[in-house]
Amino acid sequence: MRIGVLTSGGDCPGLNAVIRSVVHRGVVDHGDEIIGFVDGWRGLLEEDYRALTLDSVSGILAQGGTILGSTRVQPSKLREGVPAAKAMCERLGLDGIIPIGGEGTLKAARMLSDAGLPIVGVPKTIDNDIACTDVTFGFDTAVSVATEALDRLKTTAESHQRVMVVELMGRHTGWIALNAGMAAGAHAIVVPERPFDIEKLSRVVGERFERGKKFAIVVVAEGAKPEPGTMEWEQGSIDIYGHERFAGVATRLSGELERRLGKEARPVILGHVQRGGTPTAYDRILATRFGWHAVEAVHKGAFGHLTALQGTDINLVPLAEAVADLKTVPAERYAEAETVI
Amino acid sequence: MRIGVLTSGGDCPGLNAVIRSVVHRGVVDHGDEIIGFVDGWRGLLEEDYRALTLDSVSGILAQGGTILGSTRVQPSKLREGVPAAKAMCERLGLDGIIPIGGEGTLKAARMLSDAGLPIVGVPKTIDNDIACTDVTFGFDTAVSVATEALDRLKTTAESHQRVMVVELMGRHTGWIALNAGMAAGAHAIVVPERPFDIEKLSRVVGERFERGKKFAIVVVAEGAKPEPGTMEWEQGSIDIYGHERFAGVATRLSGELERRLGKEARPVILGHVQRGGTPTAYDRILATRFGWHAVEAVHKGAFGHLTALQGTDINLVPLAEAVADLKTVPAERYAEAETVI
């Protein structure tokens, strides 16, 4: 068979591991021919691709980034490109296309699948917010990097007798904040799913100081916001270079806590460090399994699905289900983390 | 309520995280009193315990080892101690006992539970071979440490143009070998569940060299053995100091491969490094959740169970089920790893 693979959207540790796995499983076990589209959907639309051999993927398992490149393409442009994509698919004799990407990519994948292209998606996001799969690769790496940073910040917060407000990735969901906060023993965790009450948050942190502790770590997801009416809040702004600045939540919270508690507080914005670099063992395994099962799905003709981790199994789930809703932090999970204060 | 906790068996990253979580959930959320038995079952039998307060568990989340200590107690001794344990349990007014341990510990826990003690077990093993739970804490750390070692060994194997045969932990099951081997891109993985055929193994490695590659990494679980009749094999021996030496599999395999392939081969036995030290973020989270849910189980009176990860949920499973069978690597999982050669 002839199978195309592409990576789309932001960086995510494990992308290369998926690509490598698709090539290994396809070439070695099935005798497939694998091609890689360059720069995601752009490569597909512009028929820009290259052959992927065992040599092409030698040594990439532990490498961050993607050897295929990745650019963002407007959904509208992709929509217009569907007929051309179908034609190209026939011209190249593709038996399957495996797009690896996040929510946007999977929506695009669904569109192409509905149009009749032989698509098997592989979900990718460090944010862990794709429904139907227990976890996505990249997430464990992001949580590990954030946890290591929090471990380090703790000793500084303690030495300087400060509140540290640490902003982690997560515009819509708080998975990274929840898990890294729990792993590092943060004293409060603020996630977008639960608008915070600044009074209560301030009280929780204050009580810690009253118990004789000399520092506190507050972990906050970048998309967190206050309960309406409890605090002035206009998140995001356009800076002089025209970038929307989403950050700010750590800086705002840190300022508020300092003012209310009379304790020195400082924001730390961990940023892009969370989304790149070598994947953890966990993510390499998950990515490798996803790639393996995506090739199997193509061989079975199970198009219109994506690979998903459910328990310890990799199952195939209809694309339609995966893109329906964002997977948010449920109340029970948040309750577990709240204890750890 | 008054709850006792103890750790039993070998070292495992995450033990302290469970203890800390039991104390946090118990003391902060329920107003419980928590006591810790010293040195596992010995502390229980000899009524050697100490109060665990929030201060006792401050700063231990990321620490390896166990602040409570752990010794091995003969099952027979524990059996004889059941009446005394019951008496002590009443005398101390214990509403629940949370033993954290591996297969042996959970069997003991079941015996005590059957005798009427209020037991909620927490499974612990770096080997990941306890049934009913998708994963145990400590396993991710072991796999991460092994993967890091394999990453390093690869460049040396390549520079020296060698076969490296790396022995990882796993006397009865090959989970660590399977996962670390997959994460590091080993060229062959040998597990106890699938007795190896030395001819075939040698051929697989030899073909790699024929394809122009200059090195190979073979990962082998310490309990791996050849298919009966394919190779002389008498595993284990008693050394001059009276220790049974289980190792040897890497050394034996390495020698055989060198002889058959005419390539330099070297064994590396990673050893205890895999089972100690600071837990990964993943293991800290899992351990923390287990502790949290164990306390909940005591409050619900769900005795005779252990905490288990199933998908993304922590569920309670009867002790009887957990100790029935060892969880071995299934054929499908091994097949996924075989591709990655």
Added chain:
Amino acid sequence: MRIGVLTSGGDCPGLNAVIRSVVHRGVVDHGDEIIGFVDGWRGLLEEDYRALTLDSVSGILAQGGTILGSTRVQPSKLREGVPAAKAMCERLGLDGIIPIGGEGTLKAARMLSDAGLPIVGVPKTIDNDIACTDVTFGFDTAVSVATEALDRLKTTAESHQRVMVVELMGRHTGWIALNAGMAAGAHAIVVPERPFDIEKLSRVVGERFERGKKFAIVVVAEGAKPEPGTMEWEQGSIDIYGHERFAGVATRLSGELERRLGKEARPVILGHVQRGGTPTAYDRILATRFGWHAVEAVHKGAFGHLTALQGTDINLVPLAEAVADLKTVPAERYAEAETVI
């Protein structure tokens, strides 16, 4: 002998290793009695101290922070406190005082030494800007953490085809930026010692893109500034919570590069992660050696000195020399790093 030790100033990986080493060398080898002043100079001025035994320092070698605490004291307050400090020193029968701290601390140490107190200083700064010593502990850890972050950011910059401008610590000197930038292969390194020419910097980065590269990493020390007259620049500002905001250099540079190059550019401010947490092996060894030699110096009566690494030896250097000038990045060192573009 009776020896006091204290830690002063900001967090720095290795402080606990020095304390431990002072106690080990003093107690075990000399039979000394060691006391630790709480919260730096404050403890000395207020006679707030505690005995340090082998048990007090058990397990702290690899821990970040300082078990003795650390607060900032106004130099004027310390100056007024000299007579009281002398009286206390006699009352407690102190044969030596070992302050561990940065430039400010060492200046205070010199003042006390000039006033006749038996002082042996231990230099401490992650910034590596103390003269007379080749390196200070904490620096290797800071560089390692920053390098790891840069390694991760590289794959993201490449995937997203961006310029990343990464701000590292260093208000007055560029040692961390120089070394981390060199270790991670940054494409431009901007340090306070060499005011940058935005035109030239922009050209260097632009040429990289012209050579077909799709991303660039610019490392900038927080204290970097442009050559006068080449760019509008008013560094630092007071935010609404009254904090002086020193940052800004990465944000400013990133904006400028984006505007000039027409390439997406993003700032990353690594922040406090660089200054806390467990020390590297290198820093633990250096800190341990400093503590050992500080105790020796007290026993030899070599007061008014600080411990310094020179080549592979630890020597004693007069405090006066150490505090005379900041150690800045010399032109030759910067030249080595410039090549690596």
Added chain:
Amino acid sequence: MRIGVLTSGGDCPGLNAVIRSVVHRGVVDHGDEIIGFVDGWRGLLEEDYRALTLDSVSGILAQGGTILGSTRVQPSKLREGVPAAKAMCERLGLDGIIPIGGEGTLKAARMLSDAGLPIVGVPKTIDNDIACTDVTFGFDTAVSVATEALDRLKTTAESHQRVMVVELMGRHTGWIALNAGMAAGAHAIVVPERPFDIEKLSRVVGERFERGKKFAIVVVAEGAKPEPGTMEWEQGSIDIYGHERFAGVATRLSGELERRLGKEARPVILGHVQRGGTPTAYDRILATRFGWHAVEAVHKGAFGHLTALQGTDINLVPLAEAVADLKTVPAERYAEAETVI
């Protein structure tokens, strides 16, 4: 100019960083042409080389191993090859040859230099035993890896109430054992430079248990041996596959300590993990500086020298001095480590 570079001898983290630096400095700053000999001296003798461009060295800074390969060549074969090497050097128009290697390589380099070839050596060894340079790259990585392993083993030794005897690399010198032992707080450190007295060693460890401690870590360099007459000792043996087995020191010591102390003791042999994989930031910087200065030396015509770190400077030292003696652990350094018990 036209410059050849080659790597020779065992794996060592930082080799690729030197190669990259030679290419960067040569090509970018001097407009040189750089060629790389394949598989060390073999490539030189057989005229097997390839051009090294900026692209050839892209992304290799942090990679372990060597992109040029490395094999061992008999000194006699190299001696016979000198005339041919000279002829080749002229035929290729080489203005300089930069061999990167350990003691054996530098001796060979000296021979070629004496024969009139334009040689500038770069010292390489994880063992840190080359005279004239304060440190060699690879050493910091080896110490870091060993320290991390020791950190992990400590918690297991403590949980299992054991003596762990950990064998680290170092056949002739104890630098890795000394530094890793010091960094990890080992309770005894045994190096080849100081033959051990088993009675005294046993007493030191025994006293630790008498003080109430429940475990001990003994670090031993693989080349350590007992004082003559204090213990039966026949180190090394030939196993059934014909390999000389140098190990054994940890196993022997562990057995002896167990017998004498009546405490469980276990050997751990860390092995090749210490010599491969990604270099630390420290080693990447040192390797990069060595490469830079080696190119400078060629341009200055300073042949017959090697690059050496002395204090914070890279100086050129005659090859003759460097290969005269092995740099062993001096008594003062060992004394510092002995304290830390």
